[in-house]
Amino acid sequence: MSARTPARRLPPSGALGLRAAALAYIGLLVLLPIIAISVRAFEDGPRGFLAELARPEALAALRLTFLCALGVTLFNAVVGSIVAYTVIRYRFPGKAILNALIDLPFAIPTVVVGFILVLLYGPRGIIGAILKSNGIVLLNNQAGIILALLFVTFPFVVRAVQPILEELDREEEQAAWTLGAGHWETLRRVILPVITPGIITGAALSFTRALGEFGSVVLIAGNIPLKTEVAAVYVYGQVESDNVRGATAVSLFLLVAAFGFLTLFTLLQARLSRHHHAA
Amino acid sequence: MRAVTALLALATLPGLGGCGGAGSKTRGKTLTIAAYTVTREVLGREIIPGFKQSFAGGPVQVEESYEASGAQTRSLISGFEGDVALLSMSSDMEKLVKAKLITHDWKTGPGKGMVSRSLVVFVVRKGNPKGLRDWPDLTRPGVEVLTPNPETSGGARWNITAICADALKQRGLEAALQILAAVRANVIKMDKSGRESMTTFEFGIGDVAITYENEARARLARDADIEIVIPRSTVLIENPAAVLDVYVDRNGTRALAEAFVTYLTSDDGQRAFVRHGFRPVVPKIEAESRAQFGQPERLYTIQDLGGWKSVGQTLFDKDGLWAQAGRRVASR
Numbered sequence: 212m213s214a215r216t217p218a219r220r221l222p223p224s225g226a227l228g229l230r231a232a233a234l235a236y237i238g239l240l241v242l243l244p245i246i247a248i249s250v251r252a253f254e255d256g257p258r259g260f261l262a263e264l265a266r267p268e269a270l271a272a273l274r275l276t277f278l279c280a281l282g283v284t285l286f287n288a289v290v291g292s293i294v295a296y297t298v299i300r301y302r303f304p305g306k307a308i309l310n311a312l313i314d315l316p317f318a319i320p321t322v323v324v325g326f327i328l329v330l331l332y333g334p335r336g337i338i339g340a341i342l343k344s345n346g347i348v349l350l351n352n353q354a355g356i357i358l359a360l361l362f363v364t365f366p367f368v369v370r371a372v373q374p375i376l377e378e379l380d381r382e383e384e385q386a387a388w389t390l391g392a393g394h395w396e397t398l399r400r401v402i403l404p405v406i407t408p409g410i411i412t413g414a415a416l417s418f419t420r421a422l423g424e425f426g427s428v429v430l431i432a433g434n435i436p437l438k439t440e441v442a443a444v445y446v447y448g449q450v451e452s453d454n455v456r457g458a459t460a461v462s463l464f465l466l467v468a469a470f471g472f473l474t475l476f477t478l479l480q481a482r483l484s485r486h487h488h489a490a
Numbered sequence: 491m492r493a494v495t496a497l498l499a500l501a502t503l504p505g506l507g508g509c510g511g512a513g514s515k516t517r518g519k520t521l522t523i524a525a526y527t528v529t530r531e532v533l534g535r536e537i538i539p540g541f542k543q544s545f546a547g548g549p550v551q552v553e554e555s556y557e558a559s560g561a562q563t564r565s566l567i568s569g570f571e572g573d574v575a576l577l578s579m580s581s582d583m584e585k586l587v588k589a590k591l592i593t594h595d596w597k598t599g600p601g602k603g604m605v606s607r608s609l610v611v612f613v614v615r616k617g618n619p620k621g622l623r624d625w626p627d628l629t630r631p632g633v634e635v636l637t638p639n640p641e642t643s644g645g646a647r648w649n650i651t652a653i654c655a656d657a658l659k660q661r662g663l664e665a666a667l668q669i670l671a672a673v674r675a676n677v678i679k680m681d682k683s684g685r686e687s688m689t690t691f692e693f694g695i696g697d698v699a700i701t702y703e704n705e706a707r708a709r710l711a712r713d714a715d716i717e718i719v720i721p722r723s724t725v726l727i728e729n730p731a732a733v734l735d736v737y738v739d740r741n742g743t744r745a746l747a748e749a750f751v752t753y754l755t756s757d758d759g760q761r762a763f764v765r766h767g768f769r770p771v772v773p774k775i776e777a778e779s780r781a782q783f784g785q786p787e788r789l790y791t792i793q794d795l796g797g798w799k800s801v802g803q804t805l806f807d808k809d810g811l812w813a814q815a816g817r818r819v820a821s822r
Contacts, residue, residue, distance in 0.1 A: 266808065267817055335694035350695065351679045433679045434639060436813075437820040440680075447682075448641035451560060454808075 245466060252459035263460035268436040272445035273464065279353065279441070280421035283360040288414045291368025292406060298369075299376045316365050324362055325430030332358070332431075351433030356441060359427040364420050368413030375409040376402075408480045415476035419469040520551040521746045522737075524572030526559035526644065526729075527685060528705055529606075533576070536762035541753045550746065558683055559644035566591060566734065573738050573747040576605065576731040576754075578644035581798035583730045596732035601771030604728040605754040606763045609703040609786065610652035612719040613691060620697050624722040625653055628698060629672035636691055636699040638681045640806055645684035649700040650812055651801055652725040655790045663804070663811065670815035675822075691716075702727060703783075707767030723788040725795075728771070 252260050263269060298310055316324070332339040332349045342349060349355055379402065387397040425443035433439035440448075442465055449458035525533055538552050557565060559578035566572055567589045575592075577583055580603070586592045597603035614622050620633055628635050640646040653673050654666035681687040684701050688709055691699040706718045731751050738744040753759045760775040769783060770776050795801050805811050 267820075268813070271820070329690075329693055333693045333695060429682070435677060435680055436639075436816050448639055451558070451682075452641035453560075453564070 248459050248463050248466065251455055252463040254456055259456060260460050260463075263454075263457045264464060266457070268440070269445060269457065269461050271437045272440050272442045273461065275353070275356070275440070276422055276442040276465075277468075279356050279360060280418050283357060283364055283421050284414050284418040286361065287364055287368045287417045288410050291365070291413060291417075292372050292410055295369045295372040295376055295406075296402075299373060313369050314366050316363050321363055321424065321426030322430065324427040325359060328355070328359055328362070328427070328431050350431060351435075352439060355431040355433065356428055356439065359431050360421045360424055363424055363427050364417040367417040367420065368410060371413030371416070372406050372409040375406050379405050408484045411476050411480045411483070415473055418472060422465050422469055519549065519746070520553060521574065521743055521750060522553045522555070522572045523574050523576065523750070524555050524557075524562050524566055524570065525576040526562055526578045527556050527683060528578070528645070528702060529576055529729075530554075530556045531708065532762055532766035532768065536765065537754065537759055540758050540762060541750055544753065544756075544758070545746070545749055547745065547749075558642065560642070571737040571741060572734060573741065573743045574731060574733055574750055576729065578727075578729055579647065579798065580604075580728070580730050580792075581802060582644065583732060584798070586732070586734065591734045591736045592732055593735040594733070596730070599752070600755045601728075603730045603732060604771050605731045605751075605759075606704075606729045607769035607771055608727040608729075608767075609720060609769070609789070610648050610700060610724045610727065611703045611706050612721060613688065613699045613701055613706045613709065614697065614717050614719055616715045616717055618717055618719060622698050622719060625656070625669060625673065628653075628676060629669065630676075633676050633698065634678045634696045635673060635676045636679055636681070636687045636696040637677055638684050638687045640812060642682045643684055645702055645705075646680075647802075647806060648702070648725055648727050649684075650805060651792070651795065652700070652721070652723075654805070654811070655725050655795060656723040656788065658795055658804075659790060667811050667814055667818070670811055671818040674812075674815045675819045703769070704767035720784045720786050722786060723790070724786045726789050726791045728791070729768075 252263075264273075294313070298306065298313070329350065330336050332342065332355070334340065334343050334350075339350070349358055384397060384401055387401045392400065423443055424441070425447065428441050429444050429447075432441060432444065434444050436445070436448075442461055446458045446461050449455070449461070523533065523538075534554060538554070542550050542552065555562070555565075555570070555572065559582050562575070563577060563582040563585050566575060566586060575583065575586060583592070583596060583603070587596070612622055612628075614620070620627075620630075622628060622633065627633070637649045638646040640650055650670065654670050657665040657669050678696060679687075679690055681690055684705055687699050688701060688705060690696065692709075692713065703718070703720075706716075710716060710718060731754050733744065733747045733751055738747045755772055757772070757775060760770040760772045761779075764770055764775065764779045764782070770779060792798055792801060796804075803810065807813075
């Protein structure tokens, strides 16, 4: 689809230097802290590590975190794609503003997000008061966690799908129409195959971000161990109570899981786009 | 290889967040105070200005750092050179002794090392609509309780100790576990600190927040929609202060630091604490301020319950009563 990169034309020594610098940078910035966490987590051997992970509070926090992250990611994959399509394909007043709004969740400090959500959805908030009179509570429970995660992860899928849709030939879509394909068929056979790699990229980012989210969730979730405490909040509690091993064990688990998922998503994406190009 | 491991160990040390003193070059006349969060107002507005005025040895600079008691303790241990520590509980002070930062006997002076007191109380909505008078009332169905997480909040440890103090003292561990589980089942949110808990309460969440009496009184002064209830039985909170020998000797601030700790239990210092809702430790000030404070039927000190070491193990160990209470609630 895109032209081959001209980077290949760099002299071998320059390319080597660039590669070494990039690797060193990643090593220092990303790998070193991860190694440090691993060293700490295994301070008392694998048995100590497993014992920390097996604590009921740790297990419950991990389970809750993964379930919420998964739910949020699936939701984002669908709604994010629809939003991206809408923004690209239709004209309506205020489109530029809407487009700018999409990225805002990245710019707001997550603690502020949590704070604002509590203000809005709390019993004295504008929406919260209405919800409460209808017997709905979105605070201090799993719904609150999902709400916070949806807000902070919203841009990922939209922004991953949008450029692909922009590249997608409008004529291809119209050709499908004129050839008698219905709405659904055009979507399934023309649009979806092209944007799926984008959805996967966005979903992967959204999922891993949701795994580690702290600031927005801590204010809205309730943070009750075994019930509404997510992994990042659990880790914070362990750090604060001098249980470094417990904190690093759960962190390492999150890291490995995130790494696994990211790799899986990348492989999946590569496969799909190859498949699409071959077709 | 060893150097690498050391570097890694350093990089992963918790609580490096202490505020290093910016004016540390001018030490000798600069006093650095490492305090727990709740004392910010009383220290900043009254005690530090009062001390500066009363100190005979010339003009004094004071730097202040406020953090949750446990985090402050960790900061000091990992190298934040505070001259005086003012903490929420004596068990944190003992950690400084263990780290050999305090080498003298700190449990001296008129308060035996303690400079202020408070009680664990309830903050409820105006008019106390749910009629919450004592701990068993907090176990009733539909009562929403706020208390911070004891893993991050020293205040929460006092709260939880107060919940089961009667049971521990009179009826034993199983009774203590029962009331802890029953109250915990009604806890709807565990914030990081007592102050955050009060903010949550002010958002309209919860029927009762368990907190320090001084914190409650400070809130009452600006929020007319709340009420303070002293439960029939509760725990006497005592807050210690001490000079950190290692740091004052290194920085040449011993005389200044000792004068400050003495000032905390002076008549002026104690009256400042009282004005901010704390109970005094000095008998004379206690006598003159007694009318301002209500008295519970049964008041336990932490020594009555076996001291922090024993209470800490019984309640807050990984599989202590508080954790067990949570698991009991979850398995219902």
